[in-house]
Amino acid sequence: MESKDLFYEDVKVGDTIPPLVKKITLVQNVMYSAATWDFHRHHYDREFIQSKGFPGPFVDGQMFGAFLTQMVTQWIGPKGVLKKMGLNYRVMAFPGDTVTCQGKVTEKYKKDGEQLVKCDLWIENQKGEKAIAPAYVLFTLLSKEIQGGKV
Amino acid sequence: MEKASLISPEVKAMIGTEKIFSSLEEVGRATIRRFAIAVGDPNPLYWDEEFAKKTSYGGIVAPPTMVFELNHNLGDEISEEDGGYSDKILLPPPLTRFVRGGNEYEFFKPVRPMDKITVKRKISQIYEKEGKAGPLVFVIVEISYANQKGELLGINRETFVFMPGKES
Numbered sequence: 001m002e003s004k005d006l007f008y009e010d011v012k013v014g015d016t017i018p019p020l021v022k023k024i025t026l027v028q029n030v031m032y033s034a035a036t037w038d039f040h041r042h043h044y045d046r047e048f049i050q051s052k053g054f055p056g057p058f059v060d061g062q063m064f065g066a067f068l069t070q071m072v073t074q075w076i077g078p079k080g081v082l083k084k085m086g087l088n089y090r091v092m093a094f095p096g097d098t099v100t101c102q103g104k105v106t107e108k109y110k111k112d113g114e115q116l117v118k119c120d121l122w123i124e125n126q127k128g129e130k131a132i133a134p135a136y137v138l139f140t141l142l143s144k145e146i147q148g149g150k151v
Numbered sequence: 152m153e154k155a156s157l158i159s160p161e162v163k164a165m166i167g168t169e170k171i172f173s174s175l176e177e178v179g180r181a182t183i184r185r186f187a188i189a190v191g192d193p194n195p196l197y198w199d200e201e202f203a204k205k206t207s208y209g210g211i212v213a214p215p216t217m218v219f220e221l222n223h224n225l226g227d228e229i230s231e232e233d234g235g236y237s238d239k240i241l242l243p244p245p246l247t248r249f250v251r252g253g254n255e256y257e258f259f260k261p262v263r264p265m266d267k268i269t270v271k272r273k274i275s276q277i278y279e280k281e282g283k284a285g286p287l288v289f290v291i292v293e294i295s296y297a298n299q300k301g302e303l304l305g306i307n308r309e310t311f312v313f314m315p316g317k318e319s
Contacts, residue, residue: 022191031189035182036220039234048233061251065216066190073215078196078206081258082215088253 005077008108008115008141017103017119020071024059026095032063059093064101064132068121071101072137080141083116087135091125098126103137114140157288157315158279161243165274170238172222172270180264183213190214212261218296219256219307222270240274245315246288252310259303266298275308288313 026044033043041048044057065087072082093099100123107118117139123132180198187197192214195202203211228237242249262268276291290311296304 028189028191031185035185035189038220039229041234045234062216062220062254063190065219065254065256066186066192066214069215070190070192070194073192073194078208084255084257085216086253086255089251092250 005079006075006141008143011105011108011117013105013108015105017071017075020067020101022067023098024095029057029059029095032060056094061089064123067101076139076141080139082139084138087132090130090133093125093131099123099131115143116140156279157246157286158277162277166277169271169273174268177265177267178262180211183211183264186217187214211264215258218262218305221268242313246313248316249311249313252312255308257306259305262304269297271295
């Protein structure tokens, strides 16, 4: 995977982030549980979770933070550095769902020698419902003027 | 007649309480690579040392949100009944149902394979709000992550929404 660095000068308010589509499977759900050492039956045991009134095993909310991070880092490249991210959960997600991560630049400004960019983010499921919203990310980018400078 | 608050003295006493967990061993490259595979993030920065050395990071780092999942590695016993940890934050009945409301992440430094993590978890706020279907209790948990050098890596502020109902 080649990722090109995005520079502060390249970004305009209103720019959209190339969307990231994820089809979440039960296997992936279990892989995420295993990778994070989270063995709650919520994430794989249909009978258990239906007895609690849920339709089926559900996706760990923090997986969406990881998806949004992937979308943003693929866009900005390795020299962009994440500072903050916030996300709110709207509708639950279940294996079998296909979700689309999206984002749009809302602000860019310089502060304390850093070039900062803020974007609104959101995730929609295949029914067009917002699974994650509102959400945002704040990150720094290098300026072309100091290209090759210390990150 | 005023409705009784769901925030009992017992619940109120939880505000400000802290718990610290320290990892017994380093995070390790395998943990990082497995997390990246599980998410489906193909960035070689998370598994290819040669590639990672040439970046400004100078070596493999973890995907940014991975740090916020490291408390599970430090957790205590896992219940056979529900697969959960015995240490999770619970409120007394009737507030037995909860959902995740949101996460607010602050990233300070990336996690590296040789980092040994200390997690500090604090219940920073508990407040009540009237929801569409009845009263809700919001619990804000602030979890900070540091490495063996005492460097702060990240902070995760999690919002959980508790409500009366079936246990979840």
